[in-house]
Amino acid sequence: MKTITVTAKSGKSRLLINEKLKNLHKYCNIDETIIIMDKNIARLYGNSFNDFKTIIIDGSEKNKNIETVVNIYKKLLEFSCDRHSFIVGIGGGVVTDITGFVSSTFLRGIRYAFVPTTLLSQVDAAVGGKNGVNFMEIKNIIGTFSQPDFVIIDTDVLKTLDKKEFISGIGEIIKCSIISGGEFFDLLVNNLHNVISEFGKNLLPENALAWNKEGNLLSYFIEESLKIKADIVEKDEKEEGLRKVLNFGHTLAHAIEIAENIPHGAAVIKGIKFSCDFSTKEGFLDIEENKKITSLLEFTGVSLSLGIKTEQDKIKETLAHDKKKKGDTIDFIFIKNIGDIFISNIKIEKVMEAIDDMCINR
Ligand code: GLY
Numbered sequence: 001m002k003t004i005t006v007t008a009k010s011g012k013s014r015l016l017i018n019e020k021l022k023n024l025h026k027y028c029n030i031d032e033t034i035i036i037m038d039k040n041i042a043r044l045y046g047n048s049f050n051d052f053k054t055i056i057i058d059g060s061e062k063n064k065n066i067e068t069v070v071n072i073y074k075k076l077l078e079f080s081c082d083r084h085s086f087i088v089g090i091g092g093g094v095v096t097d098i099t100g101f102v103s104s105t106f107l108r109g110i111r112y113a114f115v116p117t118t119l120l121s122q123v124d125a126a127v128g129g130k131n132g133v134n135f136m137e138i139k140n141i142i143g144t145f146s147q148p149d150f151v152i153i154d155t156d157v158l159k160t161l162d163k164k165e166f167i168s169g170i171g172e173i174i175k176c177s178i179i180s181g182g183e184f185f186d187l188l189v190n191n192l193h194n195v196i197s198e199f200g201k202n203l204l205p206e207n208a209l210a211w212n213k214e215g216n217l218l219s220y221f222i223e224e225s226l227k228i229k230a231d232i233v234e235k236d237e238k239e240e241g242l243r244k245v246l247n248f249g250h251t252l253a254h255a256i257e258i259a260e261n262i263p264h265g266a267a268v269i270k271g272i273k274f275s276c277d278f279s280t281k282e283g284f285l286d287i288e289e290n291k292k293i294t295s296l297l298e299f300t301g302v303s304l305s306l307g308i309k310t311e312q313d314k315i316k317e318t319l320a321h322d323k324k325k326k327g328d329t330i331d332f333i334f335i336k337n338i339g340d341i342f343i344s345n346i347k348i349e350k351v352m353e354a355i356d357d358m359c360i361n362r
Helices: 021-027 039-049 066-078 093-108 119-125 155-160 163-180 182-201 217-235 242-247 250-260 264-281 287-298 309-320 348-361
Strands: 002-008 011-017 033-038 053-057 086-091 111-116 130-135 138-145 150-153 329-337 340-347
Touching (some): 011 217, 021 039, 021 111, 021 150, 033 039, 033 066, 039 086, 053 066, 066 093, 086 093, 093 111, 093 138, 111 119, 119 155, 119 163, 119 217, 150 217, 163 217, 163 242, 163 264, 163 287, 182 217, 182 287, 217 242, 242 250, 242 329, 250 264, 250 309, 250 348, 264 329, 340 348
Parallel strands (some): 011 150, 033 053, 086 111
Antiparallel strands (some): 002 011, 130 138
């Protein structure tokens, strides 16, 4: 097991890479702990947690709202939860976001932890202290910054993911490798296709996630991604500046996710392609570097095009209402080189024009 400690202003968080879900009881007192668990996780692993007080929720995006939060508050009162209580969220990003939000607001905040069970939540959502829910169809518009005490990252639980969900997590790993550059990017260039094809072939065998002689290559990808995220979050937890680089590819991805109804990470893959092409169009990113990134993105099998005209119009319409815009401008994350990302405040109109241009040129 490897531990990365995130020391942020709101608190410390230990990321326990390659710890096992079944060892959760070692980290918390059963009598004081309440588990909030996704219903699919309850079906697969619920029996291991019969001794705990448990709240089962449907961890789909449509339930990431205040109603779900209120229902959990009610259950916490039924369980006579107090300031000594400890909450653990087990599930994908929706479950960990809701758990973090509930825990950091109930009784003005009680201690909590996560066991993320999707690749996307292991490399991104469950780490970094952003917790929130959607409101009036705006994603994560109500939330808190607060760090979980610990996050157990168990790659064994990924064996039951479907491939689309797996690829979605790969999108965030690719993003981190581009932010980092250097060896991490090269490692992905040389190994990502194996990791992806191995997953497709061996969904369930015991060694499905152990690919190379050093052990589990996927957990190494996760570890490297988390190091990058932890370093950025320590410097700028509340996203006042630097943390915005973690939104590389996301300005368009959020709009694509809604317009095309595809998993978050798949939209991030398309969004990264757009950011690279926009950067090349603006003269920041050399065509050869752009090609290197594009080849890596192509390993995922996600179509990199922005769809047909109606989808592009929906992307533009959603972008026009982006919660991160300031007046008629938005912070766009450009790339100069692999490992060299920068933020520039530009007119939204310019992004719209780039969408039009790129759709014609593809
Ligand atoms: N998902 C981006 C961040 O946590 O800042």
